[in-house]
Amino acid sequence: MAHIPAAERRRQIIEVAARVIGREGVAKATTRKIGAEAGANIGTLHYTFGSKEDLLEATFAYCWDVASEIVDESIEAAVGPADAARELLTRYVELAIADPDIIAAQFQLLNWALAEGRRDQALNLTQQLDVLVQEALQRAEWSDELTVTHERAGRIIVSMLDGILIRFGVTRSEEAIREDLATAIQFVEAALIGAGATP
Secondary structure (H helix, E strand, O other): OOOHHHHHHHHHHHHHHHHHHHOOOOOOOHHHHHHHHHHOOHHHHHHHHHHHHHHHHHHHHHHHHHHHHHHHHHHHHHHOOOHHHHHHHHHHHHHHOOOHHHHHHHHHHHHHHHHHHHHHHHHHHHHHHHHHHHHHHHOOOOOOOOOOOHHHHHHHHHHHHHHHHHHHHOOHHHHHHHHHHHHHHHHHHHHHHOOOOOO
């Protein structure tokens, strides 16, 4: 069997952990299950992460990286704040359809952080995502004449996206999430353009 570099092996285990957590929740995502699915024995798993909590922390960070990559890709493809919002909503929904477990893992890990008394960690993640979206809107030539701040607009866009993703996590209906996406885009575009943003 070919040797897998430690960093690559670590990444593989984290990706598997996210999928197991997304499917089964944090409590049922045992290191034994994660190791079996990742093709790693318990010794390797504990050598790589030390404990289940260390693995959860790493998976939490991985889920954050996925979110930040989507925001970065959205702004690179966008022209103007309304377009940035449309790109963000569309790309996140496409990820949810292609990989619902990663979206479920994000919510599971956020709830885990809250349940474990890690409100600061959960708040930090939420605020960082808000800030990324706000920065995306700013970089997308946000107009000084807007009647709504980019901070408030960013929070509402993230909240709208969260609602769409939670509903999809329950229904797993691709048709419904695409309909919700189309409606959300209409609302956001109308709000931003009405507030002075270029389409």
